[in-house]
Amino acid sequence: MAKKEQTRRQFIKIASISAAVSLAGARSSLGQVRGSAPRQAAKQRFKLGLASYTLRKFNLDDTLAMTKRVGLKYVCFKDFHLAMDSTPAQIRAVVAKVKEAGLVLYGGGVIYMRNREQMNQAFDYAKAAGMKVIVGVPIPELLPLIDEKVKEYDIKVAIHNHGPGDKVYPTPASVYERVKDLDKRIGLCNDIGHTTRIGSDPVVSIEKFADRLLDVHIKDVSEATAKGHGVEIGRGVIDIPKFLKMLVKIKYSGIVSFEYEKDADDPLAGLAESVGYTRGVLAAI
Amino acid sequence: MAKKEQTRRQFIKIASISAAVSLAGARSSLGQVRGSAPRQAAKQRFKLGLASYTLRKFNLDDTLAMTKRVGLKYVCFKDFHLAMDSTPAQIRAVVAKVKEAGLVLYGGGVIYMRNREQMNQAFDYAKAAGMKVIVGVPIPELLPLIDEKVKEYDIKVAIHNHGPGDKVYPTPASVYERVKDLDKRIGLCNDIGHTTRIGSDPVVSIEKFADRLLDVHIKDVSEATAKGHGVEIGRGVIDIPKFLKMLVKIKYSGIVSFEYEKDADDPLAGLAESVGYTRGVLAAI
Numbered sequence: 001m002a003k004k005e006q007t008r009r010q011f012i013k014i015a016s017i018s019a020a021v022s023l024a025g026a027r028s029s030l031g032q033v034r035g036s037a038p039r040q041a042a043k044q045r046f047k048l049g050l051a052s053y054t055l056r057k058f059n060l061d062d063t064l065a066m067t068k069r070v071g072l073k074y075v076c077f078k079d080f081h082l083a084m085d086s087t088p089a090q091i092r093a094v095v096a097k098v099k100e101a102g103l104v105l106y107g108g109g110v111i112y113m114r115n116r117e118q119m120n121q122a123f124d125y126a127k128a129a130g131m132k133v134i135v136g137v138p139i140p141e142l143l144p145l146i147d148e149k150v151k152e153y154d155i156k157v158a159i160h161n162h163g164p165g166d167k168v169y170p171t172p173a174s175v176y177e178r179v180k181d182l183d184k185r186i187g188l189c190n191d192i193g194h195t196t197r198i199g200s201d202p203v204v205s206i207e208k209f210a211d212r213l214l215d216v217h218i219k220d221v222s223e224a225t226a227k228g229h230g231v232e233i234g235r236g237v238i239d240i241p242k243f244l245k246m247l248v249k250i251k252y253s254g255i256v257s258f259e260y261e262k263d264a265d266d267p268l269a270g271l272a273e274s275v276g277y278t279r280g281v282l283a284a285i
Numbered sequence: 286m287a288k289k290e291q292t293r294r295q296f297i298k299i300a301s302i303s304a305a306v307s308l309a310g311a312r313s314s315l316g317q318v319r320g321s322a323p324r325q326a327a328k329q330r331f332k333l334g335l336a337s338y339t340l341r342k343f344n345l346d347d348t349l350a351m352t353k354r355v356g357l358k359y360v361c362f363k364d365f366h367l368a369m370d371s372t373p374a375q376i377r378a379v380v381a382k383v384k385e386a387g388l389v390l391y392g393g394g395v396i397y398m399r400n401r402e403q404m405n406q407a408f409d410y411a412k413a414a415g416m417k418v419i420v421g422v423p424i425p426e427l428l429p430l431i432d433e434k435v436k437e438y439d440i441k442v443a444i445h446n447h448g449p450g451d452k453v454y455p456t457p458a459s460v461y462e463r464v465k466d467l468d469k470r471i472g473l474c475n476d477i478g479h480t481t482r483i484g485s486d487p488v489v490s491i492e493k494f495a496d497r498l499l500d501v502h503i504k505d506v507s508e509a510t511a512k513g514h515g516v517e518i519g520r521g522v523i524d525i526p527k528f529l530k531m532l533v534k535i536k537y538s539g540i541v542s543f544e545y546e547k548d549a550d551d552p553l554a555g556l557a558e559s560v561g562y563t564r565g566v567l568a569a570i
Contacts, residue, residue: 071520071558234561272555273557275561276565279561279562283519
């Protein structure tokens with residue numbers, strides 16, 4: 001194949017995957033080098049991102065730098081990186097910084113909504129920041145109001161399951177049961193670590209509740225019990241190749257965000273290993 | 286946070302938690318946790334290791350800590366970590382430290398042998414350290430003597446190809462041509478980065494010269510030309526899934542060592558990403 005044609009094809013490919021697979025700035029600006037975008041699974045529609053809880057001990061600048069370093073483009077901010085009570089001006093400043101770094105702030109969370117004020121604040125915050133999704137934990141009493149809010153704001157609410165100890169949303173099934181008759185923009189953020197810790201198979205639940213899968217927290221855990229703790233992806237008990245194959249099969253088209261909870265003071269190596277492992281699986285399946 | 290400060294913090298962290306961060310080591314010694322050993326390719330006979338050139342700016346203690354942190358067990362020391370003119374007592378002390386860390390010093394290199402003295406030193410050094418393989422670059426005139434030495438010491442010599450600019454051993458083929466009639470313990474360390482940089486496909490050469498493949502330097506490069514430079518595995522032009530499938534197919538049973546040349550002052554994240562990617566591919570193929 002002529003080099004020009006090869007280059008053209010590559011640009012088409014890059015465009016078609018929406019530049020999802022961002023790399024360090026230098027390389028994405030080169031862009032034309034064969035292989036400059038990591039290989040993806042055939043028919044993969046989803047993109048990789050960061051749940052910024054991973055970098056909860058780090059300030060905004062460090063968080064953006066580390067996100068770029070591991071080659072992630074999409075980021076979901078925990079309030080450490082954009083406080084819930086930020087003024088519109090403060091939100092604009094942070095969003096500008098994210099954009100300047102070449103990243104996309106696609107969501108916020110996990111955001112707890114215990115009353116109407118917190119719910120209103122969450123939607124105004126998300127709207128001001130241009131977020132597409134709130135990864136949230138609303139008390140069930142708010143769900144009828146949330147149903148109205150998502151229609152008004154056109155912002156998705158992905159309810160996060162928190163495993164053993166979570167009395168309201170321990171499993172993906174417990175979330176689904178409460179949202180299945182609401183607006184389709186209300187659904188699940190399947191946290192596959194917590195799903196596994198409660199003895200449930202995330203491969204099963206993402207298929208079963210595929211129509212409401214709006215966000216994913218990808219991670220690995222040391223065992224499939226309440227005692228399971230976060231580890232580097234690939235070192236734990238979750239069958240990541242099987243999980244990623246299922247995400248492709250159900251045509252999931254949202255973001256799969258890394259939430260690496262180990263090594264809070266020094267998470268970069270474990271995050272990088274986790275991102276590498278996931279990309280390696282995606283290149284091979 | 287300044288990069289230097291970040292690196293310093295990392296060391297403090299590494300030092301303070303020492304062996305504890307070595308999940309692979311700690312957990313495999315506990316043994317009871319399902320999934321404590323990362324998944325491998327079916328029928329995979331080779332193991333993953335570290336070419337310590339990756340950590341050339343770091344002392345022995347940091348090198349061992351970082352090797353453990355990324356979950357690698359096998360290590361091939363460059364002279365930075367065990368000087369070629371070490372006394373037997375010094376060698377014993379370093380070997381004891383490696384063993385205490387739960388690691389295996391399987392080889393040394395890259396070791397240049399430009400004359401008979403350097404060759405003799407290399408074999409005595411390798412023998413004293415209990416190394417199974419010298420990853421070396423002997424001048425061709427020494428090969429008849431090397432042939433005698435490997436018989437006498439029963440230590441393998443894996444000749445390292447160095448790509449464009451290397452007048453003697455630029456490609457795996459150029460190594461093979463010179464060693465094919467010698468003792469079978471003399472063979473190749475296929476450096477897949479340099480192989481790619483000279484426009485040769487490492488998948489082809491590991492199959493073609495499988496009978497003499499004694500060591501592998503795994504890495505990725507930005508382009509398949511002399512201008513190609515090291516990048517995180519998965520971000521470059523080498524088809525790593527295809528390469529690892531071929532290693533399985535030829536039943537390679539040696540070590541595949543990571544030589545991550547980028548970010549010399551702060552290589553841990555890129556090394557971790559590279560190790561993760563490779564493990565992810567191996568889990569999926």
